[in-house]
Amino acid sequence: MILRNRPDLDENQWFALMAQPTVSSGARALLEAEGRRRFGAVHYRATHRGSTAFDVLWAQLPLRPGDEVVMSTLNFVGVADSVVRAGGVPVLVDVAPGRLMAGARELAAGITRRTRAVIATHLFGMACDAPAIREMADRQGLVCIEDCAHALGVCIDNQPVGSFGQASVFSFGFEKHLTTGRGGALLIRESNRLGAEPRLPASTRESDLEVLLGAWLEYMGSDPARCRHPFRLDWTGHEAIRQHPSLRKNLMSYAARGMVPDDRALRACWNRVVAHQRGWDWWQRRVVGPAYRAVGRCGPLQKYVAPTVAAMGDLRAAVCRHELLRQPPICRERRRRSDRLTERLRSWTGGHIAPGIQHNDSQPLQLPLMVADPARAWHLTGLARAQGIIIGPSPWGLPLHHYPELSGKVRLAAPSLPASEQAMQRLVLVPLHAGVTDEVLERIADLIQTVS
């Protein structure tokens, strides 16, 4: 099965590193120093995940009750959720027609006198117009934050994204350029408005055990043979653990000491999920939450976000730094695949490749296609799946204003956000990771050509 993403970097090394008992205890400090150096940042905090970095950021501002944060409705729900948790109100704006990202004009439509910050969200390895958004935010006296979860290594006129806003957030989750399973970073470039060193509660550092447990739970929850949750099918946890017995062995040794539920116990739970037709939420509430609580200190599991506001543990940080240093050749390969597919689709009449801004040095994550006819987009996804290739719809499924959980907690900048809804229906993401050989690319190109 060709998944939508998988770690591009050498997985053997990834897991060899993870399985080492002796990853140095200063690994997070080294990673953070590397982050500061790259971005000329005042502060760089490596966190449990990207959403956690947003939590830390809102505490840093701080966001006051009722403060508004303007963002595109095409984003990950954890970002809006973090604003709500901090007492703020996410204000959702539409994207420009035919595009996937909001620019300065669209974001400006959501600004009121309660607005505190705007988020410039880069997607799928392409930059949004961060310089124009920053300029607009400065004019209005607002904090400009870049969401670079999808944009590690992307530049605009040779300047890396993440260095336009006053602060920016990165993610090292499963679907990203550089993955440590989970992980994220908060980068602060200008401390004038954002104050001192971002603080994390002193006791919250994810332990190595949590990292391994996280991978284990992902593995169980993303078992393609059993999983009924449509968005989990193409995660990489399952594949990764299947291929790397060392990680499995490590987990089993924890299980033997009663520190995590063992294979049989987890499988029994998962069978109950399936047998009782319970959904992912049940799995999260009844299995993932208690398992995390059993290993340490997190509070009640929240639905879409990290169970704990934590700094990145040293094990994960060591992997992250290792990958960061090896990133440029990996990105070049992704770009080569993207160029090749783009060339093959030059005369395609069934849709177009979603554009970024012109002066953007992209680092393709997946190739975002906008199929002209939404029904054909579903058809294409199904055809590919039948061939074992996940060219998924968006990882988030819905625009944020359609999430029932956010209803009543967000404000819409306009009565409807039609360009985003259309974009979501038409979006097909083509994987570009190292598992996509040239032969697979050709097959994908042929499939796409059938949709005209």
Ligand SMILES: Cc1ncc(COP(=O)(O)O)c(C=O)c1O
């Ligand atoms: C655009 C965007 N921003 C932020 C995040 C949050 O990152 P994380 O999953 O590491 O919490 C994601 C996650 O998918 C994302 O897609």
